[in-house]
Amino acid sequence: MLRSALLKSSSKQYALALAVLCVFSSPFLRAQDTFHLEATNSTDRIRIAVADFKPQSADPATSGYKHTFDTTLFADLNAAGIFDIVSKGLIPQSAPGNQAEMNLAQWSAPPASAAMVAFGNLSANNGRLIVNGFLDDTKNTQFPQVFVKQYSEEASDDQARQIAHRFADEIIARLGGGGVGIAETKIYYVKQTGQNKEIWEMDYDGANQHALTHLGTVSMSPRISPDNSRLAFSSLGREGFQIKMFSLLLNRMITFPAAGGTNLSPAWAPSGNQIAFSSSRTGDPEIWTADANGSIARRITSFRGPDVSPVYNPKTGAQIAWVSGRTGQPQIYIMDSDGSGVTRMTDGGYATSPSWSPNGQFLAFAWDRKYGPGAPGGQDIYVMEIASKRWIQLTHDIGRCDFPSWSPDGRHIVFANTPDGKDAHMRIMTMLADGTQKRALTGSGGDMPNWSWK
Amino acid sequence: MTLQSKPWKWALLAAALSFATGCHHSKPLNNAGANPNETATSNLPAPTATLTADPLAIDIGQSLVLNWRTTNATSVVIDGIGPVPVNGTQTVSPSNSTIFKLTAKGDGGSTEANVLVTVRVPQPPSAADENANGSEDKTDEVTFHQNVKDVFFDYDSFDLRPDAQQAALSAARYLAAHPAIKVLIGGYCDDRGSAEYNITLGENRANAARTALISAGVPASRIRVVSYGKERQFCTEENETCWQENRRAQFNIDR
Secondary structure, eight states: HHHHHHHHHHHHHHHHHHHHHHTTTTOOOOOOTOOOSSSSSSTTTTEEOOOEEEOOOOOOOHHHHHHHHHHHHHHHHTTTSSSOOOGGGGGGGGGOOOOOOOOHHHSSTTTOOOSSEEEEEEEEEEEEEEEEEEEOOOOOOOOOOEEEEEEEEOOOOHHHHHHHHHHHHHHHHTTTTTTOOOOOEEEEEEEEEEEEEEEEEEESSSOEEEEEEOOSSBBEEEEOTTTSSEEEEEEETEEEEEEEEEEEETTTTEEOOHHHHHOEEEETTTTTSSEEEEEESSSSSEEEEEETTSSSSOOOHHHSOEEEEEEETTTTSSEEEEOOOTTOOEEEEEEEEEOSOEEEEHHHHHHHEEEEEEEEEEEEEEEEEETTOOOOOOEEEEEEEETTTOOOOOOOOSSSSEEEEEEETTEEEEEEEESEEEEEEGGEEEEESSSSEEESSSSSTTEEEEOOOO | OOOOOOOOHHHHHHHHHHHOOOOOOOOOOOOOOOOOOEEHHHOOOOEEEEEEEESSSSEEOOEEEEEEEEEEEEEETTTEEEOOOSEEEEEOOSOEEEEEEEEEEEEEEEEEEEEEEEEEEEOOOOOOHHHHHHEEEEEEEHHHHHOOOOOETTTOOOOHHHHHHHHHHHHHHHHOOOOTOOOOEEEESSSSSSSHHHHHHHHHHHHHHHHHHHHHTGGGGGEEEEEETTSSOOOOOSSHHHHHHHHHEEEEEEE
């Protein structure tokens, strides 16, 4: 009970700490230029140990699946950003296969000093992969078991990974103070294939990269629908860029009406019933909304100059952030979904690619500031608190960054980065929302990532 | 940074919060888009001018009526006619397609207005016409690009520079003389900046070129626009010369 209360307050502390540290990036306080924010203090993170699962059958395939399962489970819990995970070198040698074999004292004592232990058994028999996963609270010696779950799938390396993802998400759901796990989420992105660009999909950890479209042209800006069933994107044809739709259920393109002018950068309202996009069908690129079939299209901006890259507030669906060049270089604005209440968010530089956080409070975007504190030199990922317009810079000196996208748990951001500035070397990276734990998910040729909704 | 309470840190925070009225303040930025044709030399109102022709296209030997109106002008001159009243009409009978240019000057500055008049001259059939169309198409391409030159833009801008305005007028003259040709205008950007934003900037560039052609008399139905953003590059060096090469509206024959 106390632990879950602690976790709830720690996620509040995260939001407050982020807001508080935004103050220190104000130009009024020149003493501090850049700094690193802890997503949660290490004292607030739960110390969890992950045992190697016990192989339950002699089938030689089992050891391969077990290795995949063990490494994936460890990586998922490590990436979640809410655990202090016990390194494999500090855990007891024994691999308990079930509750009877679990010796809590071994795991709660140093050097492991774990508060929680995930363990269980795995077997592959007759083409079937079966995993029993347990989660124990080491401090509760009378009733240690938090939950136990069995998974049974067709035996394959991919299923070993997917079962690990599901078990990790279950642990996060139980221990994460109400947050969702992202281990089963996907990232949709643009893959450069020679002269062309296609839309690809991969697991949130970079595994399972594969093509969705084979259109043989330049396609970009993939955006998955809130129910994860349809992918909207833009594609270059004879009449310029048009919005297209791909069905993940049918695994093929589905019809979407073309319109005059250039139509691009679609975005979904959280209801799944409405999309926003940029269209120049009346001459100047403006932000339009339409229903999910492209009907009942309505223009909601009327500014001279480019208007593009809309994104809905995913918590309320009542606001849209977008990029406008009405004053010269592109800036980020927000407005109500009907076009009223236009508010400018950035005050200069070159700002593009807004992504709205799941809790509705923050915008992540790409910004080349060329001025102000922090000696900014290039295009980096920033996070701004919408209510106060205070911001922090998350990437520094790693090259040109663009197209940030929030994870559905609000704790991670995936983005595109090219270390030497050349478009051909663009790759996709992931990090915690405080800028720590950056790592690459793809090699060169990956761009414009979009994280799925939960 | 932890939030364990240290009273002096909270005091500093409180002070900071009371000083920080926001991480930024709006700076007024340049407003791009002054009309290059109008020059305001004083606080007096600048002159305005409109010039129309009726009809816009005639057969050789026929005549048409020029009609102009100006405000705030003290002297008005039409090329090829000479000084004219500030408002008026004039019947003319040109022998080939012409752009009539009116200049209105006043105490507040000067301005121009143009109208393109098409004169249809019947062409005698030539032996070349009986040849395969392929070679004629190629000649079309070459002379097309000699006469209809791409226009180039400043960084992050879609305003036509004065040299681009001139290029548009010459292009319109050529297109008036070849009424069967349809034009595809491609909008392009240099490789800096965001892919999505650049597609819309390229669109605005191509549309600016399209508007210039239409103002010079080319019917809108003969012009089509496609933006490529930064997805197609004419060169790849990372220097201003190459970037300028890429910031363009390109004209092609639309087949």
